[in-house]
Amino acid sequence: MGQRVTLNDVAEHAGVSRSTASLVVRNSKLIVPETHEKVRASMKALGYIYNQSAGSLRSQKTKTLGMVIADVSNPFYAMLAAGIEWACNQMDYLTIFADTAEDGHRQKMIVDRLIQHNVAGVFLCPAGDDSNTDLNALKSADTPVVQIMRHVPGNLAPYVGPDNLAGVELAVDHVVSLGRRSLAYLGGPVGKSSSEERLKGFHDGLRKHRLTPRPEFILSAGINRRQALETILPILDRPDRPDAIICYNDLMAFGVMLAMQRLGLTPGKDVALVGFDDISESELWTPALTTISIDARNIGRLAARVLLDTIADPHKAVHDVIVQPRLVVRESCGERFAKR
Amino acid sequence: MGQRVTLNDVAEHAGVSRSTASLVVRNSKLIVPETHEKVRASMKALGYIYNQSAGSLRSQKTKTLGMVIADVSNPFYAMLAAGIEWACNQMDYLTIFADTAEDGHRQKMIVDRLIQHNVAGVFLCPAGDDSNTDLNALKSADTPVVQIMRHVPGNLAPYVGPDNLAGVELAVDHVVSLGRRSLAYLGGPVGKSSSEERLKGFHDGLRKHRLTPRPEFILSAGINRRQALETILPILDRPDRPDAIICYNDLMAFGVMLAMQRLGLTPGKDVALVGFDDISESELWTPALTTISIDARNIGRLAARVLLDTIADPHKAVHDVIVQPRLVVRESCGERFAKR
DNA sequence: TCGAACTATTAGATCGTTCTAACGAATCGA
DNA sequence: TCGATTCGTTAGAACGATCTAATAGTTCGA
Secondary structure: OOOOOOHHHHHHHHOOOHHHHHHHHOOOOOOOHHHHHHHHHHHHHHOOOOOHHHHHHHHOOOOEEEEEEOOOOOHHHHHHHHHHHHHHHHOOOEEEEEEOOOOHHHHHHHHHHHHHOOOOEEEEOOOOOOHHHHHHHHHHOOOOEEEEOOOOOOOOOOEEEEOHHHHHHHHHHHHHHOOOOOEEEEEOOOOOHHHHHHHHHHHHHHHHOOOOOOHHHEEEOOOOHHHHHHHHHHHHOOOOOOOEEEEOOHHHHHHHHHHHHHHOOOEOOOEEEEEEEOOHHHHHOOOOOEEEEOOHHHHHHHHHHHHHHHHHOOOOOOOOEEEOOEEEOOOOOOOOOOOO | OOOOOOHHHHHHHHOOOHHHHHHHHOOOOOOOHHHHHHHHHHHHHHOOOOOHHHHHHHHOOOOEEEEEEOOOOOHHHHHHHHHHHHHHHHOOOEEEEEEOOOOHHHHHHHHHHHHHOOOOEEEEOOOOOOHHHHHHHHHHOOOOEEEEOOOOOOOOOOEEEEOHHHHHHHHHHHHHHOOOOOEEEEEOOOOOHHHHHHHHHHHHHHHHOOOOOOHHHEEEOOOOHHHHHHHHHHHHOOOOOOOEEEEOOHHHHHHHHHHHHHHOOOEOOOEEEEEEEOOHHHHHOOOOOEEEEOOHHHHHHHHHHHHHHHHHOOOOOOOOEEEOOEEEOOOOOOOOOOOO
16 A cells, blocks of 8 residues: 655655646646656656645635536436536536535535535525525635526626526517417416516516416416426316416426326417427427527536636626527417417 | 634634544544533634535545536436435535546546545446546545446446346337337447447347347437437338337437337337336326336435445445336337237 | 846745544542 | 543644745846
């Protein structure tokens, strides 16, 4: 069991000081090329392995980032996570991944652990409305944060995500342009910024077209197929059912499709249906889902850029990055619809 | 900008030595309860934050694990990752997540980085057949590894995953029991252990039922819907097309369904179809996919247990954990089928 | 020709924990 | 009563890197 090879050993082997060897590790351009090579050769010869812990202790910095996601079982978040990880890896950062499962208490524990770990920055998709405490904890630990997909009020950290309001408005415009007039909205759980914004988008859209919302058609449920199905079923079963349903996201739209299937209704004919996210599954359903597309990988990439920029220059002013969503027309809203 | 609060400050405030304070942090039962409380109170009063880097440097241990996954855009792996993260979090470990995108070179870089980071252990889903180098690198750094879902030859690290061979045999048994006799297999890319094993399961299954495989019906493609679709299309278009198709996984089975849809064929009637994995999407397709179920979260949990046990006691003998899969009959194989 | 400015390298202190070995006090058995 | 054992605590070294300030040696301008 040989001793671990340290920078001291490398320096001795190469005939330079430990300081010089350290500079070589960090690719300093102060070091003359031949010294560089000499030290690198010694490192290879001795089988040197850099010790992150030691470096981090002294420099008070790590090359790791935290990524706190609400629920990876949602394919959208899985893609988002992949996008973030990919971008950070490019920049030599490792990402610590954690799934809060929408649990505020769990999130607090994770954030505390990340602070102890001295992460260089955190991507946070805030779960629960008391996330301010966590954001403040991160702030007082001088850890930069980017909020992704959702944000808490108070402007504690920049937000990177879609323009939810504009997205749902696109959806409303679309179904109205096809002649639909009786619109329902199936939203996510109240309290999250994305839910609020998308709901507001629905109301704004209706107002624009001089339509009045029917309160019993404004619904909300947990973000999954099953709850969406159960929530929408009684609405679809009414004689005066809506002729269009806008959903908080694709997963919930699938739930609605399943409900329609049970009742013998055809999406795009009996009822127009629009989702949000455009996960890969959406184009494969029959009928294929018309949805509001926001590129998860792209948002991940943008969030990474904002966070890494902040880390590189903490005093730089950062702004929110709002991504404009895009309507993807497929089959679930059908052709032009004439009210009977 | 106040100085960081260290154990020294806490010790001084509590009127004990730093050593004692350190033992309190680690919940040592050597310390008498009142001292414990006294120190904890000081920690709270001063706002002490534990410094992982310092601890790791001295103890040569971290509370972080590496999780190297091939492709999270596959929902199965997303669930697996969630399961692992959840179990590790329970045990006070943070998990560093990385997606190799099936790229051996990328995997090497990530593994090196994890070693530098001094992770306590690694979950590896080996990409590429030259993963032995990476496993050896981890071994010489004394880092325990568990291989998940796939494994490289040489028994370098324990394997936790499904019994692929038995799984595909279940699928073959099922379609044969329904009267199907002309079976095709749409496999994943060659070279990966899971591919080889599932293919062998197909051959073994046929042999058991005294059926001879037709070489032109043994196919392989990339693990996604699109490539599956493109690969199976010409086969389905033949006049002597197979009456049953077993797929490497659910994602590829969906690709086959799409191909059938294009050709006006009905899964379960014209051709029986079986997948593998049982991702949540599978029960929602029409017809719902009959598949071989392996619980991703459960496998993640088991893998975590094996790795954490090894970390706790490195000399303990560890064995592979092979999970028996289960046939989930839905609609994609239809009723009993009589050859015309 | 001298001092200033720059270049490549270095000595020694330092980051905040944990480890080792030892301490005094209390308890115990013979 | 004495030595051995146990208990709770502690001093000081150690982990392996980076940081600060300083060192020679070189170049340059006036």
